[in-house]
Amino acid sequence: SRTYVVTGAASGIGKSTSELLTEQGHRVIGTDLRDAEIVADLSTASGREQLVEEVTRVSGGGVDAVLAVAGLATPNAATVAVNFYGTVATLEGLRPLLLRSPSPRAVAVSSMAALFPPDETLLNALLDGSETEAMARAAELEAGDAQRSSLIYGTAKRALSRWIRRQAPTAEWADASIPLNAVAPGVVYTPMTAYIMSDAAARSQVAAMVPMPLNGFFEPRGVATLLAWLTSEDNAHLCGQIIYIDGGSDAVLRGDTV
Numbered sequence: 688s689r690t691y692v693v694t695g696a697a698s699g700i701g702k703s704t705s706e707l708l709t710e711q712g713h714r715v716i717g718t719d720l721r722d723a724e725i726v727a728d729l730s731t732a733s734g735r736e737q738l739v740e741e742v743t744r745v746s747g748g749g750v751d752a753v754l755a756v757a758g759l760a761t762p763n764a765a766t767v768a769v770n771f772y773g774t775v776a777t778l779e780g781l782r783p784l785l786l787r788s789p790s791p792r793a794v795a796v797s798s799m800a801a802l803f804p805p806d807e808t809l810l811n812a813l814l815d816g817s818e819t820e821a822m823a824r825a826a827e828l829e830a831g832d833a834q835r836s837s838l839i840y841g842t843a844k845r846a847l848s849r850w851i852r853r854q855a856p857t858a859e860w861a862d863a864s865i866p867l868n869a870v871a872p873g874v875v876y877t878p879m880t881a882y883i884m885s886d887a888a889a890r891s892q893v894a895a896m897v898p899m900p901l902n903g904f905f906e907p908r909g910v911a912t913l914l915a916w917l918t919s920e921d922n923a924h925l926c927g928q929i930i931y932i933d934g935g936s937d938a939v940l941r942g943d944t945v
């Protein structure tokens with residue numbers, strides 16, 4: 688039995704993954720804003736520190752896998768704080784706890800929305816600028832019209848996918864024998880996407896942006912199964928992969944990029 692940390696464990700993909708890992712006989716330390724063993728707010732620096740302190744205490748100083756699932760999809764700056772800085776802080780902050788594991792693993796949840804055209808100013812600030820600069824740009828986009836604010840989510844996820852690809856082959860991760868990867872789901876039925884499901888116009892708009900020829904929108908358990916494998920002992924060699932579990936939208940939108 689292994690010890691797994693799952694952020695966003697109270698809902699949707701994180702909840703489904705926690706249930707699957709528990710069924711498999713593992714110890715799951717779930718964390719979220721509520722309804723979780725550890726309650727911590729990943730949108731703030733103090734919440735991120737608290738997460739690391741509490742996981743360290745509760746786990747006794749060692750974990751086998753970190754699954755950074757928590758995220759927001761609202762068109763505002765908080766989405767950048769959670770989806771990029773919260774995720775990076777989770778992975779970097781808990782990395783020392785992975786070093787004691789015989790088979791440590793780490794994974795984040797990006798999105799196929801990372802393939803949408805980004806706001807370049809925000810993307811550059813996230814990857815190569817300061818958090819202050821990036822949050823100021825996110826606030827500008829939030830204050831703009833619906834088209835500008837809608838760039839926030841995909842841009843934060845693109846930055847996260849890039850961060851994973853940059854970090855995975857480095858001394859911190861690959862040289863420490865920690866496979867670091869991400870999954871990029873298409874549209875999954877969770878509370879995050881409930882508004883789409885209850886509104887026919889939103890549903891067809893999303894279906895046009897996210898073409899999913901293989902089985903269409905799907906259940907969180909489908910993503911949970913992949914996350915569980917990526918963080919299992921069986922996955923020893925994937926490094927810096929962004930795995931599109933998206934019913935084919937990546938293949939449709941950019942099939943010839945290989």
Ligand code: NAI
Nearest residue numbers: 695698699700728729730757758798872874875877878879
């Ligand atoms: P969800 O809304 O059901 O679950 C997300 C969880 O993250 C919630 O329990 C929420 O409380 C937690 N969270 C939000 N802000 C937080 C904060 N400041 N601190 C700590 N926890 C916080 O959504 P879902 O769909 O399960 O999303 C999970 C991940 O999957 C997210 O990163 C999302 O962007 C990503 N994703 C979801 C897709 C979908 O179609 N549902 C598609 C692609 C990616």
